[in-house]
Amino acid sequence: MTQDDLIDALCEWLSVEHHCHTIILYGSRARGDAEADSDYDVIAFRGGGPARRETGRWHGAMLDVFIYPEERLQSVDESLLHVRGGRVLRQLGVLGDAFLERLELLYASAPPALADDEIEARKNWAMKMLDRAARGGIEGNYRRVWLLTTLLENYFLLRSRRYPGPNEAFTILRRSDPEVHALFDKALEPGAEHATLVALVERINAAAAISR
Incomplete structure (x- = not known):
């Protein structure tokens, strides 16, 4: 299975199994500098339900998937900055693009100065x-x-x-x-x-x- 095939299958699984409407790949797979054994780091959003994490081997690749209710799309903070530079795989409207833009704005702002x-x-x-x-x-x-x-x-x-x-x-x-x-x-x-x-x-x- 190629990387594109795996990503397509992953999106389908998240959409059907977990009802995710916005899916973002981030990390080395999104940047294009991944090693053969690099994880597929994904953050996904759905209409409701608790936050959860899916990890493990899937179709021969290691997954690390965070699933959040869609309210998290609007509440970006420093804990999500590692998703910056991600690649939108699927989205409802422009929710994924807007989420990444908010992360870029947060990163560009000066952090609180240390005392x-x-x-x-x-x-x-x-x-x-x-x-x-x-x-x-x-x-x-x-x-x-x-x-x-x-x-x-x-x-x-x-x-x-x-x-x-x-x-x-x-x-x-x-x-x-x-x-x-x-x-x-x-x-x-x-x-x-x-x-x-x-x-x-x-x-x-x-x-x-x-x-x-």
């Missing part, structure tokens, strides 16, 4: 986690992973920018801040030197101070 004490708390937390990661062992290695994940978010949040998720974040870094992108690339390698992580933390914290 100065929150900025300092995030920077101090990163330094504390850096020390704990240096100890090694199962806890130190866990702290390292946790720190790397949060540093990517901090790069954007400390600059009063919305965090767009990891895929888009790394694309932005590669284009606009290649030095930080290179540090992430090195720090995420198995067996990376602790000094690389130190340099990454210092770069993000220092740049955040300058940006204020």
Whole structure:
């Protein structure tokens, strides 16, 4: 089954089985940079009923489908920003297009600025986690992973920018801040030197101070 065939079958299943009238594909499948084993990420809307999630293998592909009552189309918030850039597969009228336009407007607006004490708390937390990661062992290695994940978010949040998720974040870094992108690339390698992580933390914290 081709991707187009699978998408057609998925839309039919959501329409018949779950009575969805507006269906949007998002993520790597919508952007066109999916791997062979990438999920089909879908958000779908129907006239009523509770929100639910359908996951699992379907016709040989992995699905991750969120189904909402149609009222959710009108109430966009930051929890839905990952759907931004999606592709409308089916829609009632122009509901899907209007929903995506509202998400773009939300993303383009400035997020609430972090308070100065929150900025300092995030920077101090990163330094504390850096020390704990240096100890090694199962806890130190866990702290390292946790720190790397949060540093990517901090790069954007400390600059009063919305965090767009990891895929888009790394694309932005590669284009606009290649030095930080290179540090992430090195720090995420198995067996990376602790000094690389130190340099990454210092770069993000220092740049955040300058940006204020």
